[in-house]
Amino acid sequence: TGHKWGYGEEDGPSAWHKSYPIAQGTRQSPINIVPEEAVYDSRLPAISINYDNCTSLNISNNGHSVVVEFEDMDDRSVIQGGPLENAYRLKQFHFHWGGKDCDGSEHTVSGKTYVSELHLVHWNAVRYRTFGEAAAAPDGLAVLGIFMEKGDGHGDLHTITDALYMVKFKGSVANFKGFNPKCLLPSNLKFWTYPGSLTTPPLHESVTWIVLAEPIRVSDKQMAKFRMLLFSAEEEEQRKRMENNFRPPQPLKGRTVRASFK
Numbered sequence: 659t660g661h662k663w664g665y666g667e668e669d670g671p672s673a674w675h676k677s678y679p680i681a682q683g684t685r686q687s688p689i690n691i692v693p694e695e696a697v698y699d700s701r702l703p704a705i706s707i708n709y710d711n712c713t714s715l716n717i718s719n720n721g722h723s724v725v726v727e728f729e730d731m732d733d734r735s736v737i738q739g740g741p742l743e744n745a746y747r748l749k750q751f752h753f754h755w756g757g758k759d760c761d762g763s764e765h766t767v768s769g770k771t772y773v774s775e776l777h778l779v780h781w782n783a784v785r786y787r788t789f790g791e792a793a794a795a796p797d798g799l800a801v802l803g804i805f806m807e808k809g810d811g812h813g814d815l816h817t818i819t820d821a822l823y824m825v826k827f828k829g830s831v832a833n834f835k836g837f838n839p840k841c842l843l844p845s846n847l848k849f850w851t852y853p854g855s856l857t858t859p860p861l862h863e864s865v866t867w868i869v870l871a872e873p874i875r876v877s878d879k880q881m882a883k884f885r886m887l888l889f890s891a892e893e894e895e896q897r898k899r900m901e902n903n904f905r906p907p908q909p910l911k912g913r914t915v916r917a918s919f920k
């Protein structure tokens with residue numbers, strides 16, 4: 659029932675504050691990460707990711723991104739450690755990308771943009787009963803952000819890009835069982851972490867962000883498949899390609915970004 663929003667001139671990030679005033683809040687995401695200004699915290703434990711028994715359900719086009727959802731009725735796939743006090747359950751992952759290769763990621767590193775950014779969304783099922791409840795709580799969500807840079811094709815990403823034709827239109831859903839996203843993780847899990855928000859409306863300030871410093875690689879061909887997705891539904895007359903579905907960096911407003919590495 660939320661107000662219609664998008665990434666265009668009229669309904670894009672610069673207009674979101676009109677329906678979602680929190681857009682101008684004090685812990686908004688994404689941000690520009692400046693490594694030299696990040697505070698190295700030697701007490702930060704390593705991130706522990708246990709997706710071994712995860713159950714992927716489907717892949718869908720929600721008109722803003724392509725999303726792969728997981729069974730989250732128990733702790734079969736969780737992330738913990740790092741800045742997190744509890745285990746957080748994997749709910750879904752999705753992507754943000756550009757129209758050309760000059761930008762596409764949401765977080766930037768010293769102003770550098772990547773061609774895409776993968777978000778693995780988790781919720782605190784220890785403290786909250788539902789995802790919706792957690793999504794509105796300051797310690798409700800943990801999103802693992804992984805940069806994607808241009809390079810040779812990623813071995814396992816093709817499983818996703820080969821499925822994108824099934825969800826071309828907004829509102830389409832397809833079976834997508836047996837996919838384990840641990841294959842998308844880079845070898846090094848060193849990270850930056852900071853308190854932030856959802857990067858799309860409702861922009862709830864409920865996310866502990868964990869952004870991995872090491873990108874994974876995506877090929878031209880794979881990016882082209884993301885860009886053939888549509889923002890529009892099948893019945894809409896003018897078809898709009900799904901691209902540039904990223905929010906630009908937001909003011910840090912005094913927040914500290916911690917680094918798990920020197």
Ligand SMILES: NCCOCCOCCNC(=O)c1ccc(S(N)(=O)=O)cc1
Nearest residue numbers: 777779790793801855856857858859860
């Ligand atoms: N409407 C009742 C429930 O409210 C839940 C609020 O969020 C609902 C949909 N949005 C999301 O789940 C959601 C999840 C992750 C990200 S992001 N890009 O910050 O990782 C952005 C959005």
Ligand SMILES: [Zn+2]
Nearest residue numbers: 752754777857
């Ligand atoms: Zn996202």
